[in-house]
Amino acid sequence: MPDLTSFTRRDVELVGKETPFRRYFQLDTYYLRHPLFQGGMSPVLQREVFERGQSACCLPYDPARDEVVLIEQFRPGALAADDPRPWLIEAPAGIVETGETPEEVVRREVQEEAGCTVTDVEFVMDLYPSPGATSERVAMFIGRAATENVVGIHGLDDEAEDIRVFTLPFAEAIGLVDTGKGQTAAGAILLLWLAQHRDALRAKWT
Amino acid sequence: MPNTVDIAARDRAYDGFFKMDVFKLRFELFRGSMSPEIEREVLIGNQSICCLPFDPFRNEVVLVEQFRAAAYAAGEEHPWMLEAPAGFIEPGEEKNAAAIREAHEETGCTVTELDYGGPLYSSQGAFSERTNLFVGKTSTDGLGGVHGIESEGENIRVAVFPFDEAVALFNEGKIQSAFGALPLLWLLRHRERLLREWGAP
Numbered sequence: 478m479p480d481l482t483s484f485t486r487r488d489v490e491l492v493g494k495e496t497p498f499r500r501y502f503q504l505d506t507y508y509l510r511h512p513l514f515q516g517g518m519s520p521v522l523q524r525e526v527f528e529r530g531q532s533a534c535c536l537p538y539d540p541a542r543d544e545v546v547l548i549e550q551f552r553p554g555a556l557a558a559d560d561p562r563p564w565l566i567e568a569p570a571g572i573v574e575t576g577e578t579p580e581e582v583v584r585r586e587v588q589e590e591a592g593c594t595v596t597d598v599e600f601v602m603d604l605y606p607s608p609g610a611t612s613e614r615v616a617m618f619i620g621r622a623a624t625e626n627v628v629g630i631h632g633l634d635d636e637a638e639d640i641r642v643f644t645l646p647f648a649e650a651i652g653l654v655d656t657g658k659g660q661t662a663a664g665a666i667l668l669l670w671l672a673q674h675r676d677a678l679r680a681k682w683t
Numbered sequence: 684m685p686n687t688v689d690i691a692a693r694d695r696a697y698d699g700f701f702k703m704d705v706f707k708l709r710f711e712l713f714r715g716s717m718s719p720e721i722e723r724e725v726l727i728g729n730q731s732i733c734c735l736p737f738d739p740f741r742n743e744v745v746l747v748e749q750f751r752a753a754a755y756a757a758g759e760e761h762p763w764m765l766e767a768p769a770g771f772i773e774p775g776e777e778k779n780a781a782a783i784r785e786a787h788e789e790t791g792c793t794v795t796e797l798d799y800g801g802p803l804y805s806s807q808g809a810f811s812e813r814t815n816l817f818v819g820k821t822s823t824d825g826l827g828g829v830h831g832i833e834s835e836g837e838n839i840r841v842a843v844f845p846f847d848e849a850v851a852l853f854n855e856g857k858i859q860s861a862f863g864a865l866p867l868l869w870l871l872r873h874r875e876r877l878l879r880e881w882g883a884p
Binding site: 481482484485486489497498500501502504505506507509511513514515519520522523524525526527528529530551552553554555556557558562563564565567602603604605606607608609610611612613614630637639641654655656657658659660661662665666669670672673 | 684685686688690696697699700701703704705706708710711712713714718719721722723724725726727728730748750751752753754755756757758759760761762763764765766769799800801802803804805806807808809810811812813814816829836838840853856857859860861862864865868869871872873
């Protein structure tokens with residue numbers, strides 16, 4: 478098997494950094510040189526980065542009922558993509574603030590966004606959803622939940638959150654991904670991962 | 684189900700390599716009325732593709748390793764990411780053609796069949812990018828080396844992995860990019876079907 482490169486961030490030379498855009502969000506321009514695979518350093522490269530920070534995402538799963546909890550909400554990214562109906566079906570997620578752990582955040586967000594209590598979490602991966610553009614890193618989890626009576630409209634009025642919560646049998650949810658209707662990268666990754674680990678999780682959680 | 688969005692204004696607030704638009708809008712609520720007017724910033728991204736080349740006869744996949752400035756910005760200790768070939772669909776280009784082109788440009792491989800997993804939003808709260816997920820049939824014979832378009836600052840190392848070793852790397856947390864994780868998990872789930880469809884023994 479080929480070796481991975483042993484370069485680290487200390488091998489990168491940061492020449493300069495500017496912030497050309499800052500409102501609610503921030504874009505930074507990095508001027509940097511990095512070591513090349515064939516030896517030597519790159520010329521100074523200019524790279525724009527959409528600064529986002531750490532978030533966390535959790536797919537609630539009921540191992541007894543073999544159901545997952547999904548949410549549907551209006552998404553500005555889908556509006557800007559000219560999606561004919563910019564409401565997307567996805568897994569609950571939220572931003573990790575300083576001093577919080579991703580696990581705390583997913584427990585809180587699943588409660589707030591889906592009205593559903595997560596009693597155990599299984600870590601899946603740290604995900605960079607689009608590392609050519611955004612520094613966002615998402616801690617990804619499957620959460621153990623009881624899906625009975627998990628349904629309705631949730632969200633925080635003061636954040637203009639309007640979220641429809643529903644449950645689906647696992648087979649139907651993975652069927653959406655299998656037929657190209659997964660809609661979001663994070664949701665598709667969690668369902669595909671659950672497809673591989675579902676038997677083990679059901680054994681562990683029941 | 685709600686389907687109405689009233690856009691009061693859409694302004695380009697930043698126009699550099701990336702573009703940032705600010706929307707003032709109201710959207711229909713599930714209970715039927717409209718939300719108050721809200722302001723939302725959205726990074727404008729074109730549609731992209733990621734395409735994992737898979738040799739069904741050798742049971743090998745082709746991954747690329749490259750420096751990612753956004754991972755560096757995130758504080759990542761090792762901001763070189765292991766991914767499938769990925770890139771933007773060019774204006775007027777069809778997504779399948781983009782998958783075949785990117786796989787060839789970044790790894791030198793020839794993709795002869797495609798399996799499609801749909802368009803997936805990268806970060807739908809504030810980014811309009813959709814990644815079209817593909818696994819491509821290829822031969823890994825003779826692949827390897829360093830590729831990339833030097834004038835674009837691309838420095839890409841191509842590595843051929845036995846499929847099981849690529850999965851082991853994912854399980855060890857060494858494949859963190861969605862452009863690597865998505866097609867690898869897709870192939871894990873659909874490999875037996877693809878082996879049949881693509882004529883492997």
